[in-house]
Amino acid sequence: MQERDFYEERPETKTHMLMCPHCNQENEYQLNWLTRRKKQRLPPNADAKDRAQFEKARSYMLRRDDVVGCKNIRCRKRFEVAGIQSVAFVQDVPNDSMENRIARLKANFDRRAGEGTKRVN
Numbered sequence: 001m002q003e004r005d006f007y008e009e010r011p012e013t014k015t016h017m018l019m020c021p022h023c024n025q026e027n028e029y030q031l032n033w034l035t036r037r038k039k040q041r042l043p044p045n046a047d048a049k050d051r052a053q054f055e056k057a058r059s060y061m062l063r064r065d066d067v068v069g070c071k072n073i074r075c076r077k078r079f080e081v082a083g084i085q086s087v088a089f090v091q092d093v094p095n096d097s098m099e100n101r102i103a104r105l106k107a108n109f110d111r112r113a114g115e116g117t118k119r120v121n
């Protein structure tokens with residue numbers, strides 16, 4: 001089993017603000033990324049080694065564009081993408097929703113506790 005078997009691959013585009021080093025003009029650029037989201041569970045043919053690797057695996061994104069063409073029509077030069085990491089970790093969805101749920105529960109609890117105090121007074 002290979003690392004890529006742990007992930008669902010999907011191409012994505014994201015908008016980034018980039019400044020051209022030739023003309024110093026800042027513009028929005030669409031960059032291509034490849035998102036590798038960790039699967040919910042391993043395929044059934046996984047062995048113990050695969051499972052150990054899968055445990056450690058995290059969703060991430062790979063930037064596929066290294067060079068963009070300047071949008072300034074008086075410049076139009078190509079420049080390297082700088083200041084944006086080439087690999088970015090992605091929050092896994094189940095973790096994310098669990099954290100949100102805890103935060104929501106806590107907010108509800110705090111509100112209820114506040115109302116209780118008001119009623120007593």
Ligand SMILES: [Zn+2]
Nearest residue numbers: 020023070075
């Ligand atoms: Zn430029």
